[in-house]
Structures are given as C-alpha cells and as structure tokens.
Amino acid sequence: MPRTVDHGQRRADICDALVRAAARDGLHAVTMRSVAAEAGVSLRLVQYYFENKGGLMHAALLHLEERSHRRWNERLAALPSPAPARARVHAFVAEAIPDDEESRVFHLLWTSFAVLAMTDPALAEQPFVSGPERLERQLADLLTEARADGGLPTDRDPAMEAPRLLALTHGLGTDVLTGRLTSDRALAVAEYHVDRVFDTRSTEGPPHIS
Amino acid sequence: MPRTVDHGQRRADICDALVRAAARDGLHAVTMRSVAAEAGVSLRLVQYYFENKGGLMHAALLHLEERSHRRWNERLAALPSPAPARARVHAFVAEAIPDDEESRVFHLLWTSFAVLAMTDPALAEQPFVSGPERLERQLADLLTEARADGGLPTDRDPAMEAPRLLALTHGLGTDVLTGRLTSDRALAVAEYHVDRVFDTRSTEGPPHIS
DNA sequence: ACCTTCATGATACGCCTGTATCATGAAGGT
DNA sequence: ACCTTCATGATACAGGCGTATCATGAAGGT
Numbered sequence: 001m002p003r004t005v006d007h008g009q010r011r012a013d014i015c016d017a018l019v020r021a022a023a024r025d026g027l028h029a030v031t032m033r034s035v036a037a038e039a040g041v042s043l044r045l046v047q048y049y050f051e052n053k054g055g056l057m058h059a060a061l062l063h064l065e066e067r068s069h070r071r072w073n074e075r076l077a078a079l080p081s082p083a084p085a086r087a088r089v090h091a092f093v094a095e096a097i098p099d100d101e102e103s104r105v106f107h108l109l110w111t112s113f114a115v116l117a118m119t120d121p122a123l124a125e126q127p128f129v130s131g132p133e134r135l136e137r138q139l140a141d142l143l144t145e146a147r148a149d150g151g152l153p154t155d156r157d158p159a160m161e162a163p164r165l166l167a168l169t170h171g172l173g174t175d176v177l178t179g180r181l182t183s184d185r186a187l188a189v190a191e192y193h194v195d196r197v198f199d200t201r202s203t204e205g206p207p208h209i210s
Numbered sequence: 211m212p213r214t215v216d217h218g219q220r221r222a223d224i225c226d227a228l229v230r231a232a233a234r235d236g237l238h239a240v241t242m243r244s245v246a247a248e249a250g251v252s253l254r255l256v257q258y259y260f261e262n263k264g265g266l267m268h269a270a271l272l273h274l275e276e277r278s279h280r281r282w283n284e285r286l287a288a289l290p291s292p293a294p295a296r297a298r299v300h301a302f303v304a305e306a307i308p309d310d311e312e313s314r315v316f317h318l319l320w321t322s323f324a325v326l327a328m329t330d331p332a333l334a335e336q337p338f339v340s341g342p343e344r345l346e347r348q349l350a351d352l353l354t355e356a357r358a359d360g361g362l363p364t365d366r367d368p369a370m371e372a373p374r375l376l377a378l379t380h381g382l383g384t385d386v387l388t389g390r391l392t393s394d395r396a397l398a399v400a401e402y403h404v405d406r407v408f409d410t411r412s413t414e415g416p417p418h419i420s
Numbered sequence: 421a422c423c424t425t426c427a428t429g430a431t432a433c434g435c436c437t438g439t440a441t442c443a444t445g446a447a448g449g450t
Numbered sequence: 451a452c453c454t455t456c457a458t459g460a461t462a463c464a465g466g467c468g469t470a471t472c473a474t475g476a477a478g479g480t
Contacts, residue, residue, distance in 0.1 A: 002426045002477040026329035028238050032468065042429060043468095053468065111384075112325050118318050118387045119236035128388045160402045163391065167381030167399065168374065174321075175377055177328045178338045189377065192370045196406065212447040212456045242438065252459060253438095263438065 011049050014039050015063035018056065023105040027112035032056070058123065061113050065131045068106050071095070072135075085146030086198050089165070092139065093190040096169035098176050099183040107173040136162045153200045161197060168193055221259050224249050225273035228266065233315040237322035242266070268333065271323050275341045278316050281305070282345075295356030296408050299375070302349065303400040306379035308386050309393040317383040346372045363410045371407060378403055 017039030022030050032053055036043045050056040075095050079087060098104040117128050143158035172190055175181040181189075227249030232240050242263060246253045260266040285305050289297060308314040327338050353368035382400055385391040391399075 002424080004426065004477090024329070026326065028326065029329075031466080033466085044429060045427085047469075048427075108325070108328050111321070111328075114384060114388050115318070115322050115325050116236065116238065117389075118321075119234070119239075121389065125389075129390050132385075132390055157402070160399055163382075163385070163395075163399050164378065164403055167385055167396075168378045169381070170384060171377030171379070171381035172373075174324060174380060175342075175373070178324050179327075179331065179335075180339050180342055181373065185373075186377075189370055189373050192367070193374055212454080214447090214456065241436080243436085254459060255457085257439075258457075 007049065010045075011059060012063060014041070014046060014049060014056070015060045018060045019064065019105065019109060022060075022109055022112065027109060027116075054123075057113075057116075060109075061123075061127050064106065064109055064113075065127050068110075069131075069134075071102075085142055085149070085151045086194065088142055089139070089194055089197075090191070093165070093169055093194060094187065096173060097183055097186050097190055098173050099187070104177065107177055111174060111177070132166060136166055139165060152198060156197060165193070165197075217259065220255075221269060222273060224251070224256060224259060224266070225270045228270045229274065229315065229319060232270075232319055232322065237319060237326075264333075267323075267326075270319075271333075271337050274316065274319055274323075275337050278320075279341075279344075281312075295352055295359070295361045296404065298352055299349070299404055299407075300401070303375070303379055303404060304397065306383060307393055307397050307400055308383050309397070314387065317387055321384060321387070342376060346376055349375060362408060366407060375403070375407075 014035060018030060018035045021034050021038040025034070032046050033043055035056065036046045039046070046056065050059060072092070072095055075091050076088060079091060095103065098107040113123075114128065117123050140158040140162035143152055143156065143161050146152040147154055147156060147158065169190060172181065172186040176183050176186045224245060228240060228245045231244050231248040235244070242256050243253055245266065246256045249256070256266065260269060282302070282305055285301050286298060289301060305313065308317045323333075324338065327333050350368040350372035353362060353366065353371050356362040357364055357366060357368065379400060382391065382396040386393050386396045
C-alpha cells in the first residue's frame with residue numbers, strides 16, 4: 001500500500017481548526033473553505049476526510065465533547081487525593097464558568113451546537129443527551145456518596161441537585177458570554193449556590209468552610 | 211400624500227413571520243426570501259421595511275423581547291391580586307420553562323440570538339444586557355420585599371438569588387429544548403429550587419436547627 | 421519495473437444569498 | 451387634471467456556498 005497518513009490525527013487537526021474558526025467568527029460563519037484555510041490545507045482535504053459538511057460538524061461536536069470531558073477529569077484528578085465532595089463540586093463549577101479562553105470557546109461552541117440541535121434532532125442526539133447525562137450521573141453519584149458520608153445534608157436530593165447544578169452553570173456561562181455577567185460575578189453566584197447546597201443551616205451567618 | 215400604510219404594523223407582521231420561520235427551520239436557515247414567503251409578501255417588501263438583513267434581525271430580536279416582556283407581565287397580572295412573593299416567583303419559573311409552543315419558540319429564538327451576540331457584540335447590546343437586567347432587578351426587588359415581609363428567610367441575598375434563578379431557568383430551558391429533560395422534569399427541578407429558596411427548613415429531613 | 425491504491429491539488433457547476441435597479445400602480449395635495 | 455410621493459412588483463447581479471470531477475504525485479506489493 002502507498003503512503004498512509006494518520007487519519008485520526010488529520011481529522012482531529014481539522015476539527016481543531018473548525019473550533020478555532022468558530023470561536024473567532026461564530027459557528028454560523030464556518031464554511032468548508034474557512035476551515036480548510038484555518039487548518040492550512042486545501043478544500044479538497046476537508047472533503048476527503050469528512051465527506052460532507054454535516055459529517056464535519058458532527059465530528060467537531062464529538063471532538064469538542066471528548067476534549068471537555070477529558071479536561072474536567074484532569075481537573076478532578078489534580079485535586080488532593082481524598083478530596084471532599086464539596087471540593088469536587090466546586091471544581092466542577094469553576095470548570096464550567098467560562099473564565100479562560102478555552103472554556104469560553106467550549107461554552108460558545110457547545111451552545112451553538114445546542115441551538116442547531118433544537119431544530120435538527122438528527123444532529124447530535126448522542127452528544128446532547130448522553131454527554132450531559134453522564135456528567136449528571138457523575139454529579140449525582142458524587143452527591144449521593146457525600147450524603148452518606150455526612151458531608152451533605154440528608155434532605156438534599158441528588159436527582160434534583162445534579163440537574164439543578166448543571167442547568168445553573170450552563171445558564172451562568174451564557175450570561176458571561178453575552179456580557180451580562182462578569183465571570184467573577186458568575187463564579188460568585190455559583191459559589192453562593194454551592195454554599196446553599198452544602199450548608200445545613202442556611203440561616204444567617206457567613207457560610208462556614210471546612 | 212398617497213395611500214399610507216401602518217409601517218409599525220407591517221414591520222411587526224414581518225417580524226412575526228421571521229419568528230415563525232425561525233421556529234420551524236432554525237434561525238440559521240432564515241433568509242430574506244423565506245421571511246417574505248412566510249409573511250406572504252414579496253422580497254422587495256422585506257427590503258423596503260428593513261433596509262438590510264441586519265436591520266431585520268435586530269428588529270425581530272427587539273420584537274421578541276417586547277413580546278416576552280408583555281407576556282410575563284400579563285401572567286403576573288393574572289395572579290390573584292395580593293399574590294405572595296412565592297407565587298409570583300413560581301409564576302416566573304412556570305413562564306420561563308418552555309412547555310407550550312409559544313414559550314418553546316421564545317426560548318429557541320432567544321438562545322439563537324444569544325449565540326450570535328457572543329461573537330457579534332454589536333448586535334443586540336441593548337436586548338442582551340438591559341432586557342434580562344430589568345428582569346433581574348424585578349426579581350431582586352420582589353425578593354427584597356418578600357424578605358422584609360417575612361416571606362423569605364433573611365439570609366437569602368436577593369442580589370444573588372435573582373441571577374441564580376434567571377440562570378437556572380435559562381439552563382433548564384435549554385435542557386428541555388435539546389431533549390435532555392422533559393418540561394415536566396425541568397419544572398420539577400425549578401420548583402425544587404423555589405422550595406429551597408423560600409423554605410427556612412429544608413423539607414423532610416431530620417437535621418435542622420432554627 | 422509496474423500496477424494499484426492512497427492522498428492531494430485544481431477547478432468547475434449549480435444554487436442560493438443579500439442587495440441593487442428599474443418600473444409602475446395608488447392616492448391625496450394643488 | 452396633474453404631479454408628487456408612497457408602496458409594491460419584477461428582475462438582475464455578483465459573490466459565496468457545498469459538492470462533484472478530473473488529474474496526478476507518492477509509495478508499497480508483486
């Protein structure tokens with residue numbers, strides 16, 4: 001066989017190019033040609049590795065989700081080894097609020113895809129339900145465990161707290177990206193939320209840390 | 211002067227047509243021609259009333275915000291006259307979760323515009339900060355008042371609760387629209403949240419001091 | 421040495437887009 | 451009656467889009 005190239009790598013490179021282009025111009029402005037230019041390859045190559053635009057978009061979405069999933073797990077692993085539940089939850093919200101460029105890009109792209117998925121159910125059925133659902137389960141498990149350990153008041157319902165936390169952080173992310181909230185303020189709101197979830201006594205007094 | 215037409219009305223009609231078209235095909239698929247067809251007028255008329263596409267989009271966004279604002283105030287007015295704060299907050303979340311077609315459309319379009327605004331700060335600077343900010347202030351005032359009346363525990367911070375509620379409902383709306391949550395479940399999560407905000411003692415569980 | 425297959429370039433095609441132009445009813449002011 | 455202005459129609463134009471086609475290096479199997 002003739003010279004063979006690492007297709008996976010090439011596809012990943014092109015997906016990254018799409019992400020960069022979309023972060024700059026918006027996903028709506030992404031074209032096969034602009035992706036090719038951003039990746040430094042010819043239009044033909046983009047066609048070659050992804051048949052058509054739908055395939056490219058789908059692949060980029062998967063690529064994005066995979067990247068974010070890895071990032072979140074890395075952040076979790078970086079925590080001191082037996083990290084209390086609250087610290088892990090805090091790590092989650094800190095990761096979810098777009099403060100640095102990478103998370104900003106992620107949130108922008110994810111929301112852009114979400115909007116597309118709202119009118120094109122075919123696109124990304126997997127990413128949009130199974131992706132966040134895994135995250136939700138992860139969080140719910142975390143909270144259930146914490147509740148058993150006494151780290152979380154027993155009346156908190158992990159099956160509600162998990163989607164609540166997910167929805168809240170996503171909403172805050174959007175507020176940040178549209179310029180309505182600074183990332184500092186969004187983070188403060190998220191932390192206020194975490195405090196409320198973990199503190200038994202919500203009545204007055206500054207939240208105690210422990 | 212020759213025959214004159216109500217420009218405001220025409221513009222509103224065309225904006226409605228845009229909203230319908232976008233609700234069906236997605237905002238990204240909206241074109242001058244598709245809007246004209248949906249409104250049952252010629253392409254020329256859309257140009258006539260809105261110079262260019264940017265103007266049309268901007269007007270549609272304003273139109274949308276105005277409609278939603280009115281809808282929310284109507285819902286508020288429909289409440290029994292001296293409605294307790296909690297009931298008004300509940301009305302808000304019930305209005306915000308997309309369950310019927312109209313609120314589904316609103317959420318879809320609003321999010322679509324939000325995504326555009328993320329890479330095009332010029333578009334809709336007003337709608338995206340001043341719009342929700344008014345809502346936030348409205349909510350914050352409501353909560354402040356409730357706290358003074360004893361309807362809300364004193365340690366709740368309206369300046370945090372308001373953006374938290376806003377972000378939460380928006381996030382839940384997105385989850386519903388992407389098919390990750392049913393509207394029933396989203397509403398349940400939102401109500402769980404409202405319960406937590408208003409109840410001094412977290413329900414049903416043992417621990418608690420007051 | 422040759423042939424097959426992979427990888428890539430160049431380019432063309434038809435469609436749809438936003439926008440511009442020209443024309444023409446319709447109707448009140450004079 | 452006429453003219454001006456508003457409102458609308460028909461159509462053209464240039465550009466960008468996704469996609470398809472044809473050609474051609476590059477390299478291992480035989």
